[in-house]
Amino acid sequence: MMDLWTALASRQSAIADRPILALFEDPARPQDFSAQTGDMLLDYSKTNIDADTRADLIRLLEGANLTARRDAMFAGVAINETEDRAALHTALRNLDGGPVTVDGRDVMPGVLETLSRMEGFAGQIRDSAITDVVNIGIGGSDLGPAMTVQALGPYHDGPRCHFVSNVDGAHIADTLRGLNAKTTLVIVASKTFTTIETMTNARTARAWMTDQGGEPKRQFAALSSATDRTAEFGIASDHVFSFEDWVGGRYSVWGPIGLSLMIAIGPKAFRAFLRGGQAMDTHFRAAEPLENLPVMLALTGIWHAQICGYPTRAVLPYDERLGQLPDYLQQLEMESNGKSVRMDGSASPRSTGPIVWGAAGTNGQHAFYQLIHQGTHVIPCEFLVAARGHETELPHHHSLLLANCLAQSEALMRGRHLAEARRLMAAKAFTGAELERQANHRVFAGNRPSTTLIYPQLDPFTLGQIIALYEHRVFVEGVILGINSYDQWGVELGKELATSLLPVIEGTKDAANKDPSTAQLVNYIHRHRG
Numbered sequence: 001m002m003d004l005w006t007a008l009a010s011r012q013s014a015i016a017d018r019p020i021l022a023l024f025e026d027p028a029r030p031q032d033f034s035a036q037t038g039d040m041l042l043d044y045s046k047t048n049i050d051a052d053t054r055a056d057l058i059r060l061l062e063g064a065n066l067t068a069r070r071d072a073m074f075a076g077v078a079i080n081e082t083e084d085r086a087a088l089h090t091a092l093r094n095l096d097g098g099p100v101t102v103d104g105r106d107v108m109p110g111v112l113e114t115l116s117r118m119e120g121f122a123g124q125i126r127d128s129a130i131t132d133v134v135n136i137g138i139g140g141s142d143l144g145p146a147m148t149v150q151a152l153g154p155y156h157d158g159p160r161c162h163f164v165s166n167v168d169g170a171h172i173a174d175t176l177r178g179l180n181a182k183t184t185l186v187i188v189a190s191k192t193f194t195t196i197e198t199m200t201n202a203r204t205a206r207a208w209m210t211d212q213g214g215e216p217k218r219q220f221a222a223l224s225s226a227t228d229r230t231a232e233f234g235i236a237s238d239h240v241f242s243f244e245d246w247v248g249g250r251y252s253v254w255g256p257i258g259l260s261l262m263i264a265i266g267p268k269a270f271r272a273f274l275r276g277g278q279a280m281d282t283h284f285r286a287a288e289p290l291e292n293l294p295v296m297l298a299l300t301g302i303w304h305a306q307i308c309g310y311p312t313r314a315v316l317p318y319d320e321r322l323g324q325l326p327d328y329l330q331q332l333e334m335e336s337n338g339k340s341v342r343m344d345g346s347a348s349p350r351s352t353g354p355i356v357w358g359a360a361g362t363n364g365q366h367a368f369y370q371l372i373h374q375g376t377h378v379i380p381c382e383f384l385v386a387a388r389g390h391e392t393e394l395p396h397h398h399s400l401l402l403a404n405c406l407a408q409s410e411a412l413m414r415g416r417h418l419a420e421a422r423r424l425m426a427a428k429a430f431t432g433a434e435l436e437r438q439a440n441h442r443v444f445a446g447n448r449p450s451t452t453l454i455y456p457q458l459d460p461f462t463l464g465q466i467i468a469l470y471e472h473r474v475f476v477e478g479v480i481l482g483i484n485s486y487d488q489w490g491v492e493l494g495k496e497l498a499t500s501l502l503p504v505i506e507g508t509k510d511a512a513n514k515d516p517s518t519a520q521l522v523n524y525i526h527r528h529r530g
Contacts, residue, residue: 273461
């Protein structure tokens with residue numbers, strides 16, 4: 001008997017040319033191939049997944065022992081086996097879910113105490129003369145808070161927030177230019193307080209504040225577990241908010257890393273954000289697979305990436321304020337599941353995480369949608385859209401946004417056949433060979449899959465749901481593929497080499513032990529830097 005992966009590959013080969021549109025001969029398909037929690041709906045009916053395919057995909061879950069892995073994660077078991085750590089970001093939003101034990105200790109009192117301290121500090125900042133907050137971090141310490149602050153713009157009634165991540169001096173210089181050092185709070189986000197990009201920017205910001213008459217001791221805060229280093233840097237202990245090693249950077253916006261978001265929208269709205277994440281956790285743990293949004297989104301992803309062999313997926317939020325969501329999910333998914341080795345140390349027998357990219361609609365329609373519709377690569381698309389916008393005084397704008405979002409997914413599925421293109425060109429008075437040439441340019445292959453996540457309105461609760469949905473989707477895909485979604489050894493080598501290259505770049509060490517290409521580039525730098 002063939003295994004499930006082989007059976008799914010065989011099934012995909014047999015139905016590859018079947019029009020997705022033909023599946024809608026079943027009038028119940030939209031409902032049967034959707035999943036819902038509360039008012040949030042995931043529609044995956046515009047894919048070539050049928051009932052038999054879905055049943056085999058669900059069997060993959062059973063073979064991967066998903067239920068046991070999921071329960072172990074929520075219970076605080078060290079499922080991050082290469083680092084011997086729990087992956088317990090869910091505890092940061094476990095506002096009333098009971099004890100969570102790690103190594104025999106209930107971590108929830110500490111989580112809730114830190115949340116309370118954050119709320120007190122955020123309240124003080126919001127009531128003070130502080131006009132601007134500069135969050136200095138990188139990776140998960142930057143992408144999460146930057147994305148969520150932008151996403152929840154309508155709820156932003158606190159100080160202006162700015163985010164610095166790149167060690168390129170232009171980033172910190174351009175951000176600080178125009179700010180008042182006496183009314184700016186700087187938040188330094190680094191678990192170890194040694195991240196070279198973050199600490200370089202932090203020292204620059206401290207020097208700027210000192211030179212401009214600010215008070216770094218009073219106007220700096222740290223999000224770090226290295227309290228000895230934060231004290232050495234000169235940050236008051238009551239301005240330091242720590243988190244445990246079972247919180248990975250790309251999963252950390254729910255805790256102290258989200259301090260800038262809390263300052264921006266206030267503690268009450270931040271708790272609503274946490275409750276949205278908690279609601280998705282509850283749904284993920286309780287719902288049967290067919291009704292489970294993270295599970296069905298993951299199985300759709302597995303079908304497209306591992307079975308159909310589509311190497312990328314596009315995340316397309318039709319919401320300007322979710323413009324940074326594709327970047328956020330790029331890290332979440334590609335750092336988590338961009339692995340080639342399974343838990344047991346063996347090589348993965350199949351491709352793992354796909355390339356994730358995208359941009360906000362409708363701007364993307366005038367950029368890369370040409371390739372999505374008529375290019376030679378099939379790119380599964382994931383649309384996100386709210387039924388209502390916040391700009392009630394501009395209802396036509398949101399209607400047009402919705403029309404564009406729904407039109408794109410329909411166009412990807414339907415396409416346009418040559419016969420229809422010929423009719424269109426004939427109506428424009430083309431004839432003969434020129435009609436045929438023009439018609440061919442207007443053919444759309446169609447049969448290109450997409451999912452749509454739709455919700456009433458983007459508010460703090462809903463944003464929490466969306467982020468937790470994608471976190472659990474990544475987890476489910478990782479479990480099915482047998483990989484560890486919670487380490488990131490792939491980022492280490494480049495960091496090590498950068499440290500060794502710094503004295504070479506600065507001229508205090510020669511490039512003798514470097515490869516010829518790197519040595520040539522170093523020589524070029526030295527010539528042009530004098």
